[in-house]
Amino acid sequence: xxxxxxxxxxxxxxxxxxxxxxxxxxxxxxxxxxxxxxxxxxxxxxxxxxxxxxxxxxxxxxxxxxxxxxxxxxxxxxxxxxxxxxxxxxxxxxxxxxxxxxxxxxxxxxxxxxxxxxxxxxxxxxxxxxxxxxxxxxxxxxxxxxxxxxxxxxxxxxxxxxxxxxxxxxxxxxxxxxxxxxxxxxxxxxxxxxxxxxxxxxxxxxxxxxxxxxxxxxxxxxxxxxxxxxxxxxxxxxxxxxxxxxxxxxxxxxxxxxxxxxxxxxxxxxxxxxxxxxxxxxxxxxxxxxxxxxxxxxxxxxxxxxxxxxxxxxxxxxxxxxxxxxxxxxxxxxxxx
Numbered sequence: 001x002x003x004x005x006x007x008x009x010x011x012x013x014x015x016x017x018x019x020x021x022x023x024x025x026x027x028x029x030x031x032x033x034x035x036x037x038x039x040x041x042x043x044x045x046x047x048x049x050x051x052x053x054x055x056x057x058x059x060x061x062x063x064x065x066x067x068x069x070x071x072x073x074x075x076x077x078x079x080x081x082x083x084x085x086x087x088x089x090x091x092x093x094x095x096x097x098x099x100x101x102x103x104x105x106x107x108x109x110x111x112x113x114x115x116x117x118x119x120x121x122x123x124x125x126x127x128x129x130x131x132x133x134x135x136x137x138x139x140x141x142x143x144x145x146x147x148x149x150x151x152x153x154x155x156x157x158x159x160x161x162x163x164x165x166x167x168x169x170x171x172x173x174x175x176x177x178x179x180x181x182x183x184x185x186x187x188x189x190x191x192x193x194x195x196x197x198x199x200x201x202x203x204x205x206x207x208x209x210x211x212x213x214x215x216x217x218x219x220x221x222x223x224x225x226x227x228x229x230x231x232x233x234x235x236x237x238x239x240x241x242x243x244x245x246x247x248x249x250x251x252x253x254x255x256x257x258x259x260x261x262x263x264x265x266x267x268x269x270x271x272x273x274x275x276x277x278x279x280x281x282x283x284x285x286x287x288x289x290x291x292x293x294x295x296x297x298x299x300x301x302x303x304x305x306x307x308x309x310x311x312x313x314x315x316x317x318x319x320x321x322x323x324x325x326x327x328x329x330x331x332x333x334x335x336x337x
Contacts, residue, residue: 035305042308052187055296058274058300059274059293061274062295063289069287072284073238077133082246082267083262085107087259106249107243118235146261149261162254163256164187201288249264273320273323273327299320
């Protein structure tokens with residue numbers, strides 16, 4: 001706190017631990033190095049683009065999750081909201097709505113779920129864990145009810161463009177008349193992830209809403225006394241998380257070229273893991289979008305490398321769980337110090 005000309009102002013340093021972020025980056029580089037020895041194909045261009053594509057959904061969820069965690073909250077509903085957003089878009093397309101507006105409806109549905117989360121947490125004073133757990137079940141139930149638990153297919157080629165298209169794809173026609181892919185191109189989801197990460201980082205570090213998010217997570221009462229609209233800030237963070245979950249749903253369902261109401265199960269845990277590995281503190285007040293992106297790629301590289309090594313999905317979950325526990329332990333040590 002500082003007093004200037006009789007006005008009370010609160011000064012915050014909205015940056016996470018640089019050391020934690022550096023250690024996460026070092027971990028990512030070591031993983032890449034280790035997996036490059038286990039499989040020669042790991043460092044290929046095609047596999048690199050595959051990692052980008054696979055990480056895009058978790059990365060988008062992690063951006064929203066980071067905003068929420070910095071406020072001192074948690075959002076367990078993002079996986080179910082992802083599925084519900086896809087269902088809304090799929091049903092809109094089936095009703096004759098063009099693909100782009102239908103996807104916009106899906107993202108708005110996700111934002112609405114996040115907005116409800118924020119209202120329940122701030123106005124009803126229900127803890128974020130319980131409120132978002134309830135939304136997780138509600139959103140999943142609505143998605144299954146609307147579809148009868150059946151996938152929505154035959155949505156047209158345009159629906160698959162977002163998830164399967166790419167920039168700078170180079171295809172060469174061979175003498176035999178068959179095309180040969182020279183460069184598969186940079187996937188649209190990867191570009192979308194970069195754009196959203198830049199926007200999220202800019203809002204968090206350069207705009208007033210970012211300063212308010214950090215202040216609420218650092219000391220909610222001090223933030224309120226300093227004039228920060230705490231409830232509005234929390235609602236904004238949860239709405240942004242819901243909207244990004246909706247966007248992630250559009251990317252994932254587009255990749256599948258079909259809407260699966262059962263998709264997104266356990267994705268919220270991957271998003272939380274990515275944020276924590278990247279330096280976000282579950283106590284609130286600490287975190288960064290860049291750190292969360294590093295965390296998302298650690299999970300993506302781990303999964304990809306272990307898949308190429310023939311490791312079972314069950315063992316992968318165990319390894320990622322150990323990594324998350326280690327990251328939280330480091331965070332606790334940092335908080336004690």
